[in-house]
Amino acid sequence: MLVNARDLSVGYGAGPVCAPVTLTVAPGEAIAVIGANGTGKSTLLRTVVGLQEPLAGTVDLLGAPADPRTVEFRAAVASVLGDDAFFPALTVTEHLRLVAYGHGVDDADGVVDDLVEEFGLTDRADALPSALSSGQRRRVLLAAAFARPRSLLVLDEPEQRLDSGMRNRLTDRLVEEREDGGAVLVATHDPVVVAGAATAVVLLHEDGIRHLAPEAGAAAIEAL
Numbered sequence: 377m378l379v380n381a382r383d384l385s386v387g388y389g390a391g392p393v394c395a396p397v398t399l400t401v402a403p404g405e406a407i408a409v410i411g412a413n414g415t416g417k418s419t420l421l422r423t424v425v426g427l428q429e430p431l432a433g434t435v436d437l438l439g440a441p442a443d444p445r446t447v448e449f450r451a452a453v454a455s456v457l458g459d460d461a462f463f464p465a466l467t468v469t470e471h472l473r474l475v476a477y478g479h480g481v482d483d484a485d486g487v488v489d490d491l492v493e494e495f496g497l498t499d500r501a502d503a504l505p506s507a508l509s510s511g512q513r514r515r516v517l518l519a520a521a522f523a524r525p526r527s528l529l530v531l532d533e534p535e536q537r538l539d540s541g542m543r544n545r546l547t548d549r550l551v552e553e554r555e556d557g558g559a560v561l562v563a564t565h566d567p568v569v570v571a572g573a574a575t576a577v578v579l580l581h582e583d584g585i586r587h588l589a590p591e592a593g594a595a596a597i598e599a600l
């Protein structure tokens with residue numbers, strides 16, 4: 377089991393932001409976390425990857441509480457959590473190469489070239505982050521998650537600022553990820569991602585958590 381959350385309560389000083397969550401993520405699964413704005417999706421993901429302490433309950437990542445500073449964590453977990461951090465003097469291609477080389481990827485240059493094309497960045501490959509649109513910066517961050525080996529992919533609203541073509545390609549990528557034995561935990565407002573890629577859905581609501589099948593999850597998003 378890659379993620380094992382039991383009665384996990386997440387939140388801030390003012391208390392929990394949603395009801396306690398029990399969920400697991402295993403290889404081959406893509407678990408979608410859905411819910412209205414402010415129901416705690418980002419807070420839940422940040423807690424799962426060890427960026428916040430649980431208020432109560434437990435969450436293990438690879439069998440132990442997550443510590444993003446460890447080599448084991450960095451080798452296993454690729455995440456895009458909405459933080460937009462770049463080296464100002466490195467181009468798109470250089471960012472992706474830094475990630476791929478840092479993780480010892482075979483044929484790193486070839487992998488990066490393919491990702492630049494797949495993520496629609498060919499025209500901007502030599503651009504600095506300051507010269508990219510917000511959607512292009514998002515594409516670079518997502519491409520970086522795929523430029524390195526990983527057991528678990530954690531994505532917070534990856535559809536944000538992407539056009540519909542890129543959203544569809546991302547959905548296909550997530551399907552590929554789990555079919556290849558990877559695991560995905562994704563917070564999303566996108567019914568296409570849920571219906572197309574998820575294997576199960578966790579709906580956060582102030583009254584309680586519901587576990588749904590992907591089709592029901594996609595319908596629930598439309599009704600939020």
Ligand SMILES: Nc1ncnc2c1ncn2[C@@H]1O[C@H](COP(=O)(O)OP(=O)(O)OP(=O)(O)O)[C@@H](O)[C@H]1O
Pocket residue numbers: 388389393411412413414415416417418419420
């Ligand atoms: N650093 C923080 N300190 C205190 N409260 C916070 C903090 N970050 C978020 N919150 C609050 O916690 C609640 C859950 O926020 P969170 O960002 O997890 O929701 P979300 O489901 O991801 O929302 P959205 O769909 O809008 O992205 C919200 O009420 C939010 O205002």
